[in-house]
Amino acid sequence: xxxxxxxxxxxxxxxxxxxxxxxxxxxxxxxxxxxxxxxxxxxxxxxxxxxxxxxxxxxxxxxxxxxxxxxxxxxxxxxxxxxxxxxxxxxxxxxxxxxxxxxxxxxxxxxxxxxxxxxxxxxxxxxxxxxxxxxxxxxxxxxxxxxxxxxxxxxxxxxxxxxxxxxxxxxxxxxxxxxxxxxxxxxxxxxxxxxxxxxxxxxxxxxxxxxxxxxxxxxxxxxxxxxxxxxxxxxxxxxxxxxxxxxxxxxxxxxxxxxxxxx
Amino acid sequence: xxxxxxxxxxxxxxxxxxxxxxxxxxxxxxxxxxxxxxxxxxxxxxxxxxxxxxxxxxxxxxxxxxxxxxxxxxxxxxxxxxxxxxxxxxxxxxxxxxxxxxxxxxxxxxxxxxxxxxxxxxxxxxxxxxxxxxxxxxxxxxxxxxxxxxxxxxxxxxxxxxxxxxxxxxxxxxxxxxxxxxxxxxxxxxxxxxxxxxxxxxxxxxxxxxxxxxxxxxxxxxxxxxxxxxxxxxxxxxxxxxxxxxxxxxxxxxxxxxxxx
Numbered sequence: 001x002x003x004x005x006x007x008x009x010x011x012x013x014x015x016x017x018x019x020x021x022x023x024x025x026x027x028x029x030x031x032x033x034x035x036x037x038x039x040x041x042x043x044x045x046x047x048x049x050x051x052x053x054x055x056x057x058x059x060x061x062x063x064x065x066x067x068x069x070x071x072x073x074x075x076x077x078x079x080x081x082x083x084x085x086x087x088x089x090x091x092x093x094x095x096x097x098x099x100x101x102x103x104x105x106x107x108x109x110x111x112x113x114x115x116x117x118x119x120x121x122x123x124x125x126x127x128x129x130x131x132x133x134x135x136x137x138x139x140x141x142x143x144x145x146x147x148x149x150x151x152x153x154x155x156x157x158x159x160x161x162x163x164x165x166x167x168x169x170x171x172x173x174x175x176x177x178x179x180x181x182x183x184x185x186x187x188x189x190x191x192x193x194x195x196x197x198x199x200x201x202x203x204x205x206x207x208x209x210x211x212x213x214x215x216x217x218x219x220x221x222x223x224x225x226x227x228x229x230x231x232x233x234x235x236x237x238x239x240x241x242x243x244x245x246x247x248x249x250x251x252x253x254x255x256x257x258x259x260x261x262x263x
Numbered sequence: 264x265x266x267x268x269x270x271x272x273x274x275x276x277x278x279x280x281x282x283x284x285x286x287x288x289x290x291x292x293x294x295x296x297x298x299x300x301x302x303x304x305x306x307x308x309x310x311x312x313x314x315x316x317x318x319x320x321x322x323x324x325x326x327x328x329x330x331x332x333x334x335x336x337x338x339x340x341x342x343x344x345x346x347x348x349x350x351x352x353x354x355x356x357x358x359x360x361x362x363x364x365x366x367x368x369x370x371x372x373x374x375x376x377x378x379x380x381x382x383x384x385x386x387x388x389x390x391x392x393x394x395x396x397x398x399x400x401x402x403x404x405x406x407x408x409x410x411x412x413x414x415x416x417x418x419x420x421x422x423x424x425x426x427x428x429x430x431x432x433x434x435x436x437x438x439x440x441x442x443x444x445x446x447x448x449x450x451x452x453x454x455x456x457x458x459x460x461x462x463x464x465x466x467x468x469x470x471x472x473x474x475x476x477x478x479x480x481x482x483x484x485x486x487x488x489x490x491x492x493x494x495x496x497x498x499x500x501x502x503x504x505x506x507x508x509x510x511x512x513x514x515x516x517x518x519x520x521x522x523x524x
Contacts, residue, residue, distance in 0.1 A: 167350065167352055167354035168354045168355060168356045168357070170316060170350075170354065171348065171350060171354035171355075171422075172356075172367060172370065173316070173343075174314050174316065174343060174346070174348040175343060175344065175347075175348070175367075175370060175371045175425075175429050176339075176340040176341065176342070176343030176344035176345075176346075176371030177340070177367075177370040177371045177376055178340065178376050180376065181370045181376030181377035181380075184377050185356065185367050185370060185376075185377045185380070186356050186367075189356050189358040189359055190356060190357065190358060192358060193358075
């Protein structure tokens, strides 16, 4: 029994490609460690600074609460308006990008390219671009969130459209219905639950991005935060961070509660 | 009178696999025909090509005198409008109520398509018609149920109501009872053929049960490995003759030595 020739080996030598990848990764990792000059000494000093920061941040200073509330409201406005338009624009774009709904290969390629550009460029860079084009303030933030949402939502919508079982759309096609009616009569209803879940994810994502957009001047609470930090008012900054924490967590709870109800 | 279906030397292949190998037959208007054949003999492909869901390589298919094989766009949609299709897997839209699913059957008739057929926007006449269709299949009391709240037999009844809503002249039923239990299957088949006879429609229906085929059909067509082997009035089609459809090389993907199942 023991000398069976077809016994699977315990260990197979990795291929040349695996070796190249592993060695390449290790080299890159070590080079990174060296280049960022990580040393125990710096980490210890950093820990000291962190303690000093926390010492100055506690207790948080809520004296500017009305301004913080205003800025937080603006952040929510940016997120909600941006994500709504973003999701609305995503639907036609996703229909053009999905294999089973696109009118032809050329349109599909273009739509997919637009979506991947929207996704590949990070939200902060979109914000920088729009601050340059439409000026400082919430409009730049809204536009940045729209682009960011399209990159996320349009991709997931179109993937969902492609996964829809083709039976019902075929049944409607067989009745002599036009393509648009088939899409809106069968494919959209079948994707509705998943699209709602994706849209709610987009809302959560948009609120988190909207918070940071202010750091580059695109409106919202990030403006307050970066000002407080630059003036070394860590106690005010702490108050702002706490407000952000509470609002973001609250939104995530609401959105996941809705999602559970739908699915 | 123009035949409801007339096919002439229809060939269809997927890559190198020849599925339909010169299929020619006719179904006269008002005739009820059952198509028999083993799994994998090309029945479903033939049914799908009749509706233009599957393009053929050569040969012609005429539905009520109109060539499906050379039509596209608006012309093809017009041909399809006169042609009801009942599927083995029902193919109802799972998120919509039975009532809404039936209303969608009328989309082809309206210029605005879906916009004229939503529960919200359809005119009173169409809404009443949809309920009448549900009535005829005995599902009016389940109008607001979603398909997943209905049994298989009930879903197929709703699908038949959708076909009725379409008001076709010809019905194609691709194994309409293959996923139902014998009792529900019998009931659905009774209902389907009763409606076809009452409305004076032409019908081409694939089945797997020889006895049922002989009970309902006017004529039986038998397919084997992509070709028509039997075409006989129901009185002439005896059991022995039909059994031959299921023995030997029945499948289109069978190897010449008969090794493939």
